[in-house]
Amino acid sequence: MADVEEPKKLESEIPSDPPPPPTEAAVEKSVTPPPPTEEKPADSTEKPPEPIEKAAESTEKKSTEVSVDRDAVLARVATEKRISLINAWEESEKSKAENKAQKKLSSIAAWENTKKAAIEAELKRIEVLI
Template identity: 65%
Template structure:
């Protein structure tokens, strides 16, 4: 409401008092008083204007400060969430790495077992072939060809 009243004061032209036609000393005094009153009003308006500008600046500065504080708190919250997520990911990565190492070890163990079985089977077949060869030598019988090539 004060804005309207003051702006009305500023918008209205300051009235100059009309000099009285009595004596020249009285006219000079009235003119000086009118000038003094005019300066007083102008000074008051200037002071009010500066006060309003300062208030507006302070209000804007406070709002900018509030926005900056809000921004910083939001950034901090997001960064904290990011760190938590990164920690979870690192933990999962370590867990999956361990699982994969265990799987590789299990595969290696299975491969070793299969190799051992192949070697055992080979040994059995070699032994069987040697026994059959010894039997054929002892009896003098020539073995039949298992392959149709001969």
């Protein structure tokens, strides 16, 4: 009966979302083989050889380097995004200022034209009276 329960547990543990694609760090980790396990006789009291420990340390260094590289890339992307948003805001403010100035110039030109027309009409009226 224990065999029947195990597949049910496996089915319930399957996540509904597909796993994200493996990153560079995951690819490098999967390429690195785990340290070999050595079977020792009961009377042997030797310590594991040093190269295995060094290999583990180099793997840790690689993973931290990849982590640091990833952090640096993410920081650079965040900085570029922030700069892009700032530039877009500056362009928006410039266009707002230009549009506002153009609107003022347009209203001034319209006011001038109205005054000119009023003065010309007044001159014609005076000429007609004379």
